Amino acid sequence: MSDDTIRDAGSDDVDSADLLGRGLAEVMAPYRPDSEDFTAAVERRVKDGPKGPELEQRRLMRFVASAAAVLPPVLLPQVLSKAGVYATGAAATKVGVKFLPGVIAYPAIILVMVFVTCYAVLRPSTRKVRKERSVEEYDQQLQTWWKHNWWVTGAVAGVMVPLAMFAKFEAIVALVLASMIALVLILSRLAKAGFTSRRIVARLCSGLVSGLLQVSVLAVMVVALEDDHSQETPQNLLPAAWLVLMLATILCDRLGREKAKGKPKPKTEKQVKEKAKADRMAVGVVAVFLVVPFTGLFIYWGWFHGSGLEKAIASRAQAASFLASKFDRSDWDDIAGIVRHLRLDPGPDPELGEAKITFAAEFERLDLENGWDPVNQFFVHELESLGFLSPAHYESYLGSGQDLFERTMLERAATKQLVYHHAFGVSVALATKGITDGDARVLADGFVETVLEDPSMLSFDDLEVACVVVDRLGHGEMIERLRSTVHRRLLEFWSGKPGDRHACFVEYVAKLKRIDRDKSLLEELSPISERRATEHAIALMARFGVPEGIDLLALHAFLLEGARYRVSAGASGRHLLYAAARSHLESWPAYEAARTAEEQRLLQIEEEKGLIGRVFEGLSSYSLFLGALLFSLLCIIVTYRAPAEPDPEPDPEA
Amino acid sequence: MDHHLDLITQRFRGALVGMLASWGATPRDAIELAQDTFAEAYLSRERFRGDWDDISAVGKWLRGIAKNLYLAHLRRWARRAETLEEQDHPATEPVQESEHVIRIRAAMDRLRGPWRCVLQMHYVEGSGLAEIAALLGISERSVEGRLRRARQELERVLKSDPLIRSQSNARMVEEQA
Numbered sequence: 001m002s003d004d005t006i007r008d009a010g011s012d013d014v015d016s017a018d019l020l021g022r023g024l025a026e027v028m029a030p031y032r033p034d035s036e037d038f039t040a041a042v043e044r045r046v047k048d049g050p051k052g053p054e055l056e057q058r059r060l061m062r063f064v065a066s067a068a069a070v071l072p073p074v075l076l077p078q079v080l081s082k083a084g085v086y087a088t089g090a091a092a093t094k095v096g097v098k099f100l101p102g103v104i105a106y107p108a109i110i111l112v113m114v115f116v117t118c119y120a121v122l123r124p125s126t127r128k129v130r131k132e133r134s135v136e137e138y139d140q141q142l143q144t145w146w147k148h149n150w151w152v153t154g155a156v157a158g159v160m161v162p163l164a165m166f167a168k169f170e171a172i173v174a175l176v177l178a179s180m181i182a183l184v185l186i187l188s189r190l191a192k193a194g195f196t197s198r199r200i201v202a203r204l205c206s207g208l209v210s211g212l213l214q215v216s217v218l219a220v221m222v223v224a225l226e227d228d229h230s231q232e233t234p235q236n237l238l239p240a241a242w243l244v245l246m247l248a249t250i251l252c253d254r255l256g257r258e259k260a261k262g263k264p265k266p267k268t269e270k271q272v273k274e275k276a277k278a279d280r281m282a283v284g285v286v287a288v289f290l291v292v293p294f295t296g297l298f299i300y301w302g303w304f305h306g307s308g309l310e311k312a313i314a315s316r317a318q319a320a321s322f323l324a325s326k327f328d329r330s331d332w333d334d335i336a337g338i339v340r341h342l343r344l345d346p347g348p349d350p351e352l353g354e355a356k357i358t359f360a361a362e363f364e365r366l367d368l369e370n371g372w373d374p375v376n377q378f379f380v381h382e383l384e385s386l387g388f389l390s391p392a393h394y395e396s397y398l399g400s401g402q403d404l405f406e407r408t409m410l411e412r413a414a415t416k417q418l419v420y421h422h423a424f425g426v427s428v429a430l431a432t433k434g435i436t437d438g439d440a441r442v443l444a445d446g447f448v449e450t451v452l453e454d455p456s457m458l459s460f461d462d463l464e465v466a467c468v469v470v471d472r473l474g475h476g477e478m479i480e481r482l483r484s485t486v487h488r489r490l491l492e493f494w495s496g497k498p499g500d501r502h503a504c505f506v507e508y509v510a511k512l513k514r515i516d517r518d519k520s521l522l523e524e525l526s527p528i529s530e531r532r533a534t535e536h537a538i539a540l541m542a543r544f545g546v547p548e549g550i551d552l553l554a555l556h557a558f559l560l561e562g563a564r565y566r567v568s569a570g571a572s573g574r575h576l577l578y579a580a581a582r583s584h585l586e587s588w589p590a591y592e593a594a595r596t597a598e599e600q601r602l603l604q605i606e607e608e609k610g611l612i613g614r615v616f617e618g619l620s621s622y623s624l625f626l627g628a629l630l631f632s633l634l635c636i637i638v639t640y641r642a643p644a645e646p647d648p649e650p651d652p653e654a
Numbered sequence: 655m656d657h658h659l660d661l662i663t664q665r666f667r668g669a670l671v672g673m674l675a676s677w678g679a680t681p682r683d684a685i686e687l688a689q690d691t692f693a694e695a696y697l698s699r700e701r702f703r704g705d706w707d708d709i710s711a712v713g714k715w716l717r718g719i720a721k722n723l724y725l726a727h728l729r730r731w732a733r734r735a736e737t738l739e740e741q742d743h744p745a746t747e748p749v750q751e752s753e754h755v756i757r758i759r760a761a762m763d764r765l766r767g768p769w770r771c772v773l774q775m776h777y778v779e780g781s782g783l784a785e786i787a788a789l790l791g792i793s794e795r796s797v798e799g800r801l802r803r804a805r806q807e808l809e810r811v812l813k814s815d816p817l818i819r820s821q822s823n824a825r826m827v828e829e830q831a
Binding site: 020021023024025026027028030031032033035038039041042045046049 | 686690692697759780
């Protein structure tokens with residue numbers, strides 16, 4: 001470009017402008033290089049500049065400087081720390097590039113720092129971390145790191161904890177794994193650059209691998225604690241993954257403790273003792289880090305969750321044989337429930353021989369002279385449903401002054417106040433004096449109307465009893481009036497939501513406080529056990545049909561889970577009740593239809609996934625194992641390829 | 655020499671030296687730093703993510719390298735200043751300059767930094783607007799505007815100085831004759 005192009009168009013003194021231009025060129029003349037000399041100087045610099053390994057070293061130095069700026073100084077030799085400080089100051093404009101590896105690796109750094117801290121606390125006080133650094137310096141650097149990073153550590157931990165609680169299992173493992181891989185790669189580059197030795201790399205890698213082991217164990221425990229496992233992909237070969245991680249921890253540790261090139265074996269007694277002490281300590285630390293998570297897992301599975309290795313599922317046949325054999329622990333409610341469902345499903349009637357004998361023995365011990373109240377009329381109803389009560393028992397009941405029928409039942413039928421315990425009065429009357437057709441109609445209508453009047457005060461048990469007694473009074477046609485009310489109550493207490501794999505009935509009923517003979521007050525709402533509520537709900541559905549909105553497959557899954565028991569402890573009445581109810585449920589056409597529809601849906605989903613989707617899903621079920629394997633291999637390779645430690649200076653004390 | 659290196663050296667040499675001069679480098683340092691810059695650009699060419707034919711990308715790349723080298727140069731000098739006695743500094747050779755040049759230089763010192771910068775970049779070797787714009791990371795129109803205003807301001811300053819004006823008129827008369 002000539003000077004004319006930038007000449008001031010507004011100037012009327014062209015020569016003056018030329019003169020100014022020449023003057024400016026003259027001013028800048030000292031800066032004007034000779035073209036050939038300049039080119040030659042550049043070529044010379046290029047020729048003399050770094051190339052080959054040196055150029056590679058320069059690239060590494062840049063990376064190392066970035067890594068050193070974000071890695072805790074305690075992990076690195078002092079020279080690297082200085083490089084990091086320098087890099088931080090010199091390249092402040094490249095904040096993003098500099099901090100990216102650190103940000104990715106930060107969770108793993110925290111994990112490593114926790115290990116380092118534990119190690120620092122546990123290690124013998126006389127051991128030197130590095131030849132040129134004293135224990136005091138090491139401790140000071142450790143404290144300095146925590147002093148400057150405690151809030152970041154807290155923040156990361158604060159994020160990790162809710163993640164561990166709420167995020168998907170795969171997401172947590174992937175996050176931790178990615179973070180650890182980033183850290184290991186940084187370590188690998190540091191080792192290549194000669195900033196760290198195989199011993200330190202091995203220590204960190206074994207720490208990371210055992211850390212992953214502990215994190216995965218913890219994650220499995222957290223996932224197992226959650227009720228809903230529907231969103232998780234089941235992990236196959238989990239024990240194999242843990243075994244790989246354990247072996248990799250030991251191998252990394254061994255690789256790091258291989259003798260350095262030319263390093264003399266300990267000769268003096270003092271050196272031998274120190275080496276043996278250090279070896280014992282290292283083995284102890286590794287053992288602690290390996291033993292602790294598995295101890296936790298063992299306690300969790302063995303104590304809180306029952307042994308996962310010893311679970312069995314109770315069956316209908318077991319439930320039936322249980323009633324015929326000797327038992328002493330189960331309560332009568334469970335027995336009654338088992339019998340109810342065994343009778344409702346199409347199988348053979350249960351043999352109640354031993355149960356009857358047990359009841360007879362129990363009945364003998366009752367103090368009937370003081371009335372039947374201590375026996376509990378609810379209990380009596382269950383016994384009655386089992387068919388265990390004989391005319392002698394009813395006579396005994398009448399003789400104890402508990403004649404509810406004659407005194408109040410007709411009056412209560414008129415005012416719609418017939419409740420659960422009046423049902424037994426009907427049984428007594430039917431078994432002793434008999435009931436006229438007119439009274440039977442009034443009573444049946446009274447029971448039905450009482451339910452319709454205020455169903456919120458009645459449990460599923462009450463509803464079922466009402467149905468049974470109306471049936472017994474010979475007016476089963478009246479029960480149909482209860483259908484919509486029963487369906488509404490069932491839906492009200494159904495716990496399942498769309499997509500739930502397990503669901504049951506959770507019922508609350510009014511707990512009444514009796515003020516006098518005829519008056520009661522609502523004291524509080526009291527929960528009924530899931531087992532009891534669900535069992536009665538199934539009996540009601542057998543009578544009234546399954547209302548729309550109840551997922552029979554989720555209910556079946558709940559019953560299946562409830563029927564699981566530890567082989568060593570044996571199946572109790574609770575497990576057998578679940579088994580009997582499940583067997584009953586499986587006999588329903590509605591359940592069969594739901595199961596077929598679900599199978600069709602799953603088949604359709606499988607078809608829609610395609611081959612790639614199915615393969616991916618199959619691989620994802622091995623993701624933890626594959627991740628553990630790859631990470632272990634990475635750590636072993638990085639440790640193996642890290643340069644051996646140089647010969648130490650002769651120990652002046654030796 | 656590599657084609658790209660040759661090309662960028664020829665295109666940016668003058669403007670780059672001028673830019674280093676505007677940052678305060680001495681003539682010798684500015685030339686050496688410019689040579690270092692081109693050599694470093696060639697040695698680190700793998701890190702260059704742009705297109706070698708994109709003049710603005712190349713200019714930005716060179717400016718970054720030059721800036722880092724100049725900062726390192728300043729740090730080196732700062733450390734040397736702390737350790738060396740004054741008599742240890744290399745003596746600078748006295749340069750004989752005409753009064754006209756001295757006055758223009760004095761007038762340049764009164765200009766605003768951006769205006770002085772483009773003047774220095776342009777008048778080392780008459781570098782074009784495109785190269786200056788690429789190194790400064792601004793548009794060619796901006797460079798042109800700055801140059802015009804810088805010259806206007808420089809003329810105004812020189813005309814307001816009677817000594818400079820009379821000398822300029824005398825020269826004009828001499829040349830016309």
